Amino acid sequence: MMCSRLGPSLPHLLSLRLLCTEAPRMVATRLSNRLPAPLAFKDPSAFRVKSWGELLRALGIFQFCSFPVLVNNCGKLMSIARTVLGRRGFSLLLRPTVYAQFVAGENEREISKSMEKMSMLGLRPMLAVPIEEDLGESTGEKRYDENMESMLECVRMSHTNTWSKDPMMQLKITALLRPELCVKLTTLISQQPYDLNLLVRALDGEQINFPGLDGNEIAHFLCGLQRLNKIGEASVNKVRVLVDAEYTYMNPALSLVTTAMMKKFNKDGAWIWNTYQCYLKESRSLLLEGLLLSKNEGFCLGVKLVRGAYMDKERKLAEKEGRLDPIHQSWEDTNNSYNGSLDVMLEAISQKPERYRIIVATHNEESVRRAAERMEQLGIDKDGGSVCFGQLLGMCDHVSLTMAKEGYAVYKSVPYGSVDDTLPYLVRRAQENRTVLQGIRKERDLLKQELRRRLCPGLRGGS
Numbered sequence: 407m408m409c410s411r412l413g414p415s416l417p418h419l420l421s422l423r424l425l426c427t428e429a430p431r432m433v434a435t436r437l438s439n440r441l442p443a444p445l446a447f448k449d450p451s452a453f454r455v456k457s458w459g460e461l462l463r464a465l466g467i468f469q470f471c472s473f474p475v476l477v478n479n480c481g482k483l484m485s486i487a488r489t490v491l492g493r494r495g496f497s498l499l500l501r502p503t504v505y506a507q508f509v510a511g512e513n514e515r516e517i518s519k520s521m522e523k524m525s526m527l528g529l530r531p532m533l534a535v536p537i538e539e540d541l542g543e544s545t546g547e548k549r550y551d552e553n554m555e556s557m558l559e560c561v562r563m564s565h566t567n568t569w570s571k572d573p574m575m576q577l578k579i580t581a582l583l584r585p586e587l588c589v590k591l592t593t594l595i596s597q598q599p600y601d602l603n604l605l606v607r608a609l610d611g612e613q614i615n616f617p618g619l620d621g622n623e624i625a626h627f628l629c630g631l632q633r634l635n636k637i638g639e640a641s642v643n644k645v646r647v648l649v650d651a652e653y654t655y656m657n658p659a660l661s662l663v664t665t666a667m668m669k670k671f672n673k674d675g676a677w678i679w680n681t682y683q684c685y686l687k688e689s690r691s692l693l694l695e696g697l698l699l700s701k702n703e704g705f706c707l708g709v710k711l712v713r714g715a716y717m718d719k720e721r722k723l724a725e726k727e728g729r730l731d732p733i734h735q736s737w738e739d740t741n742n743s744y745n746g747s748l749d750v751m752l753e754a755i756s757q758k759p760e761r762y763r764i765i766v767a768t769h770n771e772e773s774v775r776r777a778a779e780r781m782e783q784l785g786i787d788k789d790g791g792s793v794c795f796g797q798l799l800g801m802c803d804h805v806s807l808t809m810a811k812e813g814y815a816v817y818k819s820v821p822y823g824s825v826d827d828t829l830p831y832l833v834r835r836a837q838e839n840r841t842v843l844q845g846i847r848k849e850r851d852l853l854k855q856e857l858r859r860r861l862c863p864g865l866r867g868g869s
């Protein structure tokens with residue numbers, strides 16, 4: 407976790423803590439003025455704000471993630487540990503380690519503590535309730551209503567606290583709508599697309615008879631859309647809601663629902679955003695479709711551009727079902743796809759910054775640099791609101807802090823919740839640390855440099 411205890415190297419942070427009623431930006435500017443050297447992607451001083459405990463924890467976790475056997479089986483290892491240690495013992499093991507690295511906390515008090523420190527560093531928190539379901543994990547209507555209450559609470563926390571200018575949060579549709587229904591909808595709309603207006607009318611509360619669904623499915627779909635509508639109404643003009651992309655076997659349904667929400671809530675600004683996973687071969691055409699639809703249907707488009715987090719499972723599934731792999735063949739191909747889509751969006755933004763927005767959600771330095779260069783060439787304001795950057799809590803702080811210091815709007819995706827609720831998210835983070843190639847290696851090296859600096863202050867690079 408970013409700076410959850412204050413390091414001795416920056417004692418002035420303590421006084422900044424008392425100033426947390428000041429506008430975070432002012433505090434951040436003061437902090438950046440006081441940091442000893444300008445932060446660059448290669449500068450280990452980004453880690454000087456970390457306590458000893460945080461440094462050692464981060465190093466230990468990234469080291470663990472460098473063993474493919476452990477990472478590939480970490481889901482199984484976690485469930486064995488949970489059975490052997492019991493719920494309480496398992497929580498005691500995870501809380502100070504993996505959980506503390508990637509999750510902000512369980513309640514508002516714990517979250518607030520992390521968020522205030524983050525805004526002092528010029529970073530903006532983007533809260534995420536990591537509740538999600540996959541096939542075979544469906545729960546009842548009551549559980550989905552409880553999840554909606556958690557999301558509404560997330561809107562409230564993001565809006566009422568002064569952690570961030572222009573607050574954002576993430577939302578997973580499968581926390582509100584059965585994954586089985588999303589899969590069925592995906593199949594249905596691939597044969598006969600639904601009229602977007604049908605969904606908008608259902609969001610407005612009309613009892614629509616969606617073709618192809620039986621009575622129970624329609625009832626559940628309408629309940630799910632009502633849940634999403636409540637979140638849309640609570641967040642519009644207050645908090646930008648970034649809808650996550652998940653698996654290809656349900657993404658078209660998630661995208662359809664998100665687009666209906668965009669049509670309803672994004673008339674004058676992008677309050678609901680969709681996510682585009684550039685590891686997919688079809689990602690460019692999906693993005694172009696999204697741009698065209700937003701123009702034709704008259705809504706503003708918010709885009710979260712990611713590479714994609716479900717590569718292993720997508721590939722295994724495609725192989726098992728004898729389908730073509732939906733993922734680009736190599737990391738380089740995914741990079742080209744990401745950078746190409748980035749160019750498309752920045753071009754669109756430079757022409758109509760009031761209609762389009764993007765969060766460059768990546769830890770990849772080349773993509774971040776490329777975005778910054780293109781912004782400059784196209785005359786896009788660093789902190790004008792239409793382009794911002796995003797990284798995950800606990801990952802690549804050297805990228806986030808450098809960009810924030812340079813004056814860009816940088817969000818850290820901040821999941822929160824109980825150990826049990828965040829488990830699938832934590833497993834994915836561990837697995838991802840294997841595929842996020844250079845970023846983590848570099849972070850590990852910078853952490854080691856900082857450790858050496860503290861242990862041997864006389865060495866070159868010591869403070």
Ligand SMILES: Cc1cc2nc3c(=O)[nH]c(=O)nc-3n(C[C@H](O)[C@H](O)[C@H](O)COP(=O)(O)OP(=O)(O)OC[C@H]3O[C@@H](n4cnc5c(N)ncnc54)[C@H](O)[C@@H]3O)c2cc1C
Binds near residue numbers: 681716733734737797
């Ligand atoms: C703010 C934020 C929000 C996010 N939201 C979502 C979301 O809604 N949905 C989602 O799926 N992910 C999401 N992610 C995760 C994201 O998709 C990536 O998994 C993660 O950021 C790593 O990609 P990178 O660009 O940061 O790192 P990089 O190191 O540049 O790239 C690693 C990524 O490249 C791809 N890759 C790696 N090896 C190969 C290969 N052999 N062939 C093809 N492709 C390869 C994979 O996507 C891998 O994750 C989010 C990330 C952030 C920062």
